Amino acid sequence: MRVLALLDGSTADPDAPLLRVDDLGLLRGDGVFETILVVDGVPRELGPHLDRLARSAAMLDLPAPDRAAFERCAQVVLDGWTGGSEMALKLVLTRGVEGGDGTPTGFALGADIAPKVLRQRAEGISAITLERGVDEGLAERAPWLLLGAKSLSYAVNMAALREAERRGAAEVVFTTSTGGVLEGPTSTAVIARGRTLVTPPATLGILPGTTQHALFRAAEREGWTTEVAPLTVQDLHESDGVFLASSVRKITRVHTLDATPLRDATPLLAELTTLYESEYPRLTPAHTAS
């Protein structure tokens, strides 16, 4: 099922036309978004997602998102949801219509998690590395390239996923021209090395991961070491486990990279998933009432 709410708090039919053709979100991919996992009616990392939406908007010189309005319209979607226990909640903000008065377009759209994603969480995935055309200093040198902003201009991310499919894989790990690890098109790369988790630094021009951050927080509490440090493709091959983390995929295991099987990280995935889920204790009715 799908539930749609507009920024003014009203609900709308997601199958009905609602946007003008001259919305700059469409004509120029000029806007930002977030996708939030909701479990049993509770959005995960809503605050960090709204923070990141604001950060992306600032990178695009968009007006600051109206946080209260987004919280309200997210709640309208949650209130209207009668589907399964999990929902992907997308928040979208565009620059509004071309030549308009600057009023942004904004909405929240709740939808089921795609069956493919649920399957990949359970079975793991095969990934390929693809060059992203980004060198180490580029993001800081050239902020107009919007590296690390979650903009609506995602055509390249989608093209990379199609390239993966063409090569018989499901996912992509973007790399620098010198073999440095960046991120997935819609996910954060994380490796395990003994009792240490490592993810590449956002200064490379990648999106700071909300799910990766929650995992690291939980892992640190349980005595793991966490590092934000550059990684090479060779590091992925030599690690004890490679994972792609994102809201809807949670932590998904990469079992094969560039057609080479990686170390079996099935037990490790179970452990990391338990850690990650411990960040979100399920409320029992008794808890809710207290």
Added chain:
Amino acid sequence: MRVLALLDGSTADPDAPLLRVDDLGLLRGDGVFETILVVDGVPRELGPHLDRLARSAAMLDLPAPDRAAFERCAQVVLDGWTGGSEMALKLVLTRGVEGGDGTPTGFALGADIAPKVLRQRAEGISAITLERGVDEGLAERAPWLLLGAKSLSYAVNMAALREAERRGAAEVVFTTSTGGVLEGPTSTAVIARGRTLVTPPATLGILPGTTQHALFRAAEREGWTTEVAPLTVQDLHESDGVFLASSVRKITRVHTLDATPLRDATPLLAELTTLYESEYPRLTPAHTAS
């Protein structure tokens, strides 16, 4: 004024909501477009624009645009236009709605040329160079980066133009990390060197310019030499004239680059404009009747 026609040939109110929020053109910038100059009811370079739309669509693995449908809906816009002598005609094709049956979204939107563009045609512009994060071999090495496709994912192009404004300029010339000239965010770079016109090669991952191509065709006929060859920023400074060419801006003179005045190319602009316009003889009523 504005006139909108949909791919089925019907007209629609451009101020009315027509698109669903889950159109992939909006959610992912996943689509392609063209902007065509129409003068006195005659679209310029319609064939090459439709060719390029098809080329961009192929780069994004979109279904081939229905050329006859686009020609028809463009004609519906032309027939409905009662505005000034010039119109910017935008053709847009998206991947359609998320999870849909693959039916693309397509439309043609006619609008007035922005006063700013008309002023810039007459007065010339100040431009800055900005790094694009692209090296010489990247486009051929990494086709998933969609370099040279005219996709709806134009947030970076818009961000570059805002950066130019921040620096007191109106336009941008994108460069490689080693100072090679690429293109403008929505235009083709052309220089004059004596009686030779030069533009950088599309193999760099830039858009093949329809207006630049028409200008070169006219110039060759009049005895100019034309070259498609790599250019450096130094070449721009040492040239007899730097121009940004695009459908709506025609050929616009760059008078200042990175705050340094360029050689005065006002007479040269007049000559090139005459050449370019000679490609499009105005039909008098007598001609029309013949």
